[in-house]
Amino acid sequence: MVSGVKGLLLRKTKIGHTGTLDPLASGLLVLLLGRATRLSRYVTNLDKAYTATARFGAVSDTLDAEGKITALDSPLPSEEAIRDALPAFTGDLLQVPPMASALKQGGVRLYDLHRRGISVQREPRIVKVRRLVLVDVDPAEQTATFEISCSSGTYVRSLVSDLALSLGSGAYLTALRRTSVGHLTVDDAQTPQDLENLHNHIIPSNRIIAHLPEVAVSEEIGRGRVCHGGRIGRSWVEGSYRVMCGDELLAVYRDYEDGGRAEVVLCAQ
Numbered sequence: 001m002v003s004g005v006k007g008l009l010l011r012k013t014k015i016g017h018t019g020t021l022d023p024l025a026s027g028l029l030v031l032l033l034g035r036a037t038r039l040s041r042y043v044t045n046l047d048k049a050y051t052a053t054a055r056f057g058a059v060s061d062t063l064d065a066e067g068k069i070t071a072l073d074s075p076l077p078s079e080e081a082i083r084d085a086l087p088a089f090t091g092d093l094l095q096v097p098p099m100a101s102a103l104k105q106g107g108v109r110l111y112d113l114h115r116r117g118i119s120v121q122r123e124p125r126i127v128k129v130r131r132l133v134l135v136d137v138d139p140a141e142q143t144a145t146f147e148i149s150c151s152s153g154t155y156v157r158s159l160v161s162d163l164a165l166s167l168g169s170g171a172y173l174t175a176l177r178r179t180s181v182g183h184l185t186v187d188d189a190q191t192p193q194d195l196e197n198l199h200n201h202i203i204p205s206n207r208i209i210a211h212l213p214e215v216a217v218s219e220e221i222g223r224g225r226v227c228h229g230g231r232i233g234r235s236w237v238e239g240s241y242r243v244m245c246g247d248e249l250l251a252v253y254r255d256y257e258d259g260g261r262a263e264v265v266l267c268a269q
Helices: 002-006 034-044 079-089 110-115 156-166 192-200 223-227
Strands: 015-017 031-033 048-056 058-060 069-071 091-095 125-138 143-150 171-181 214-216 240-245 248-256 259-265
Touching (some): 048 156, 079 156, 091 156, 156 171, 223 259
Antiparallel strands (some): 048 143, 058 069
16 A cells, blocks of 8 residues: 555655554555654554454464464354453453564564464563444354454454453454544545545645644744744643644644653644
8 A cells, every 4th residue: 555655646755654454454544644754653553443353163373364274163152142251351451462463573573483384472462452342243154243442552363362262162353444543534544446636635634643632832933943843831731742833733742841842843944
């Protein structure tokens, strides 16, 4: 996607993504262009929402349909049993990243080790599942579909596998669709086929980080200083905040004892 969109831009325009999707996944991929690539840190760690479908009664060595599938002698658990198990997989969880993932260990991607048949110990990580809802069960296909809202870094494949294991079964992901990244939803997105008129679909930078608090400065006094990355008075806002002049996003700042300091400057003076 990055390569395809880059071909539609002026030469040397910067572009970057804010979090990959698994090969079988669909849905929202947030791309940042030009100066907005500097905002990646404020988007990458936002919560994500997914719709996920899992097939029960079988397991995969990659935890999804792209791996080696092994059938199990275990039927699809009842809808009631699945619903009863969901609260145990909501909230703060310790999750072991799958071998077929892009995480690095010893400077090597885990999926590269997996392809060579090597399995290594992975440290469990704390993730947060804010919402886990069963939305459909298909006994004929042995599948269950879930809606999930979770912290960045959560592996839905692992979540589904762990859930099935707790029910005395096994499962692997057959479909995954990312429906939102923080306040940005797939409804804002365009399909690759619709990107020929790319510039009609670019979302303003201010909307991309609309989750950050806003602090206004004046055109006469504050704009020039902010665009040079100069220090401003404390805003008494906790964490990073947007510095705005009218409708224009100038920069992202953070307060310190001696005033607000620039983290990212977007405007040019």
